[in-house]
């Protein structure tokens with residue numbers, strides 16, 4: 001995933017850092033800010049949260065920000081890594097920050113990149129040079145070369161620009177107020193800055209903003225098929241964010257209603273409580289509680305000082321964090337039937353631990369409801385599920401998963417109800433059905449099917465022999 005931010009207008013660097021904090025849930029590996037003054041570029045990066053980025057107490061006309069989630073390259077493990085692993089990057093005349101994942105870097109370049117933002121910045125800079133300085137033509141070339149997802153914000157000379165790939169995989173929104181223009185992965189950033197959201201950047205649209213308040217819009221490539229990442233609505237985005245005119249909170253509420261209907265059809269013993277796994281599944285739990293007329297109880301509390309298990313790389317890290325991630329309200333559990341609601345089951349580690357913890361504390365029955373359908377395929381577009389075999393649903397039936405997590409019943413969302421809840425049909429569902437919308441990703445898929453996924457490297461980072 002990753003979070004991106006671009007600001008045009010005299011804006012405080014510390015204020016920009018505060019805005020970037022609103023995108024910290026999209027990447028907790030590392031973060032960076034870049035600012036331009038009189039065409040002089042300065043960057044400041046930190047491991048972990050944007051709160052740790054050191055910036056001077058001054059304003060800048062152009063600011064870019066990035067929160068990093070490691071889909072390309074390993075995790076940042078030292079200060080020395082920051083220079084090559086963490087955006088934004090400045091190459092040639094271009095400064096760039098990027099959300100998404102480019103699947104064919106190895107096909108296009110023999111150079112090893114730690115971060116595909118650097119690759120994109122170099123490629124775009126070269127394309128601008130080979131097109132007599134035209135940003136529009138440079139993006140047209142980029143679209144014909146790049147396979148994958150890329151929502152970018154950048155600075156070229158005295159202009160801020162934003163581009164969203166022609167499939168619209170990853171969100172990108174913008175707003176303007178007075179002399180200030182803000183482009184960001186999520187609308188919550190605009191809310192906090194007091195800048196009204198104007199709209200999403202359209203798939204295949206290049207926006208160029210100048211310091212005089214003029215915005216130019218260019219249609220670089222019209223793709224008949226948009227494939228917005230459904231997982232943004234289920235997991236990634238903040239519930240207060242609006243993506244493609246859908247409030248994420250409302251989508252999650254509708255996902256809960258659909259699960260409530262499924263629960264009723266299953267004729268199980270009624271639960272005493274609905275219990276959300278914090279934080280993403282709260283709206284769905286509220287909807288289920290209303291539908292089933294069962295009280296909602298926040299029995300599972302999050303240890304706030306730990307990050308998201310999903311974005312940890314090694315199994316040891318995930319196991320260790322899963323065992324410390326939640327604190328339980330002991331007195332509310334004994335003898336109760338509990339319906340737990342979570343956003344997804346990826347490896348099954350967290351679900352199994354929650355069920356075991358509740359049963360250890362005396363729960364009579366634990367049902368487990370999941371707002372996302374079973375994920376069976378790796379994502380090549382920006383989530384670090386590197387291979388299918390990391391997903392428990394790729395090799396196990398729903399009953400086998402229920403047995404593994406030791407739930408008394410496992411209630412999964414269906415793909416049709418997921419689509420209805422999101423309210424738009426042009427979605428990427430590749431991690432549910434293996435139908436990858438881009439050509440190179442399909443080649444990777446074919447190769448994986450041929451060779452299996454026993455490799456340590458991520459599938460999309462393996463060399464593809466044509």
Ligand code: SF4
Nearest residue numbers: 229379381428430431
């Ligand atoms: S494969 Fe899944 S997670 Fe990846 S972009 Fe598509 S919908 Fe999103």
